[in-house]
Amino acid sequence: MNGAVVMESKTNKKVFWGALAAGLLALGILLVSFGLSGVAYAVPIAGVGDFYVEFDKLEGEGYKFYPKLGETSNSDATPQGTNIIEKLTIDNLQLYKDFQVGGEWIRVKIQASKPVQISGLQHDAGLIEANAKFQNLALEENNSTDWTKQFQQTSSTIILENAKLKTHYLFQETINMAGMKLTVEKIDKK
Amino acid sequence: MVFKKWRHTRPFFGAILTILSGLMILWVPLNLYLSTFLPGSVAVIGLLFGGLITLIGLMSFFLPSASKALGIIVIFLSILSVIGALGGFLFGTIFGIIGGALLTAWRMVPAEESAGRPSSDVPAQPAKTG
Numbered sequence: 375m376n377g378a379v380v381m382e383s384k385t386n387k388k389v390f391w392g393a394l395a396a397g398l399l400a401l402g403i404l405l406v407s408f409g410l411s412g413v414a415y416a417v418p419i420a421g422v423g424d425f426y427v428e429f430d431k432l433e434g435e436g437y438k439f440y441p442k443l444g445e446t447s448n449s450d451a452t453p454q455g456t457n458i459i460e461k462l463t464i465d466n467l468q469l470y471k472d473f474q475v476g477g478e479w480i481r482v483k484i485q486a487s488k489p490v491q492i493s494g495l496q497h498d499a500g501l502i503e504a505n506a507k508f509q510n511l512a513l514e515e516n517n518s519t520d521w522t523k524q525f526q527q528t529s530s531t532i533i534l535e536n537a538k539l540k541t542h543y544l545f546q547e548t549i550n551m552a553g554m555k556l557t558v559e560k561i562d563k564k
Numbered sequence: 565m566v567f568k569k570w571r572h573t574r575p576f577f578g579a580i581l582t583i584l585s586g587l588m589i590l591w592v593p594l595n596l597y598l599s600t601f602l603p604g605s606v607a608v609i610g611l612l613f614g615g616l617i618t619l620i621g622l623m624s625f626f627l628p629s630a631s632k633a634l635g636i637i638v639i640f641l642s643i644l645s646v647i648g649a650l651g652g653f654l655f656g657t658i659f660g661i662i663g664g665a666l667l668t669a670w671r672m673v674p675a676e677e678s679a680g681r682p683s684s685d686v687p688a689q690p691a692k693t694g
Contacts, residue, residue, distance in 0.1 A: 379674045379675075380674065380675040381573070381672045381673070381674060381675065382572070382672070382673055382674070382675040383571075383572045383573060383574070383575070383576075383670065383672060384670075384671055384672070384673050385575075385666060385669045385670055385671075386669040386670075386671055387669070388669075389665075389668055389669035390665050390666060390668070390669035391665075392665075393635065393636075393639060393664065393665035393668040393669060394661060394662060394665040396639070397639040397642075397643065397661035397664060397665060398661060400639075400643050401643050401646070401657060401661065404643060404646060404647075405646070
């Protein structure tokens with residue numbers, strides 16, 4: 375060895391278990407405090423739901439509507455309506471969501487300057503404001519123990535004009551968004 | 565043999581677990597970004613925590629002498645990451661706490677002490693770490 379001490383890597387078991395226990399205890403306290411205040415439900419899904427969709431005109435084929443209870447960024451179960459449209463074209467589409475960052479409101483907005491083509495749309499909304507035109511509109515009541523299956527509205531074509539929709543969920547099989555623009559801006563909101 | 569020697573002079577398993585934990589925590593906010601396109605302030609916190617934990621894991625490979633302090637920071641960050649990124653669905657947080665505890669408990673000792681042998685006739689030199 376010639377005077378050199380051989381060093382060895384070692385884990386101090388006492389310190390390891392102490393640190394592990396302290397870490398798990400702190401995690402437990404954090405989770406329990408979330409459970410008591412309800413913050414945990416709101417935080418992880420914030421930023422996903424409750425956004426707005428606005429457009430000048432929508433022309434769609436194969437429309438179906440039924441009620442449901444669904445999740446939003448503030449609640450686990452909110453009454454909503456599900457709109458299913460097989461094929462549609464939208465003029466002047468705008469999607470936006472407002473976030474409160476500190477004391478200010480910020481709007482994240484996606485715009486399409488050209489007509490947007492979508493197929494296989496599923497859209498859950500809490501509010502729909504529009505001028506609507508339907509063809510072959512059918513309202514149907516069914517005998518079911520599941521309340522979401524008791525009512526259904528279908529039509530072969532749908533036209534919505536000057537629409538504003540409060541959306542909680544949006545899914546498209548394919549979307550063709552020509553001339554897309556994403557902006558983030560500060561807004562005044564009371 | 566070179567790798568074995570290198571491995572034995574730093575908190576290897578603590579660092580590996582810490583890096584794994586950081587990557588798991590990063591996974592949730594990265595997916596949120598890619599699937600929704602909607603930047604939320606909360607997801608940014610997840611990216612920050614996950615990135616920092618991964619970085620500290622890498623640092624502990626090269627700064628073994630600071631492993632005690634790094635371990636405490638890893639435990640702290642991985643617990644807080646529950647808020648921003650669900651802590652990699654809690655797996656990242658658990659891995660982070662174990663990895664951080666391993667980093668905190670790691671030390672270099674003279675081989676004689678660990679083996680419990682009486683000190684040899686060679687006079688002990690001050691331990692060199694780092």
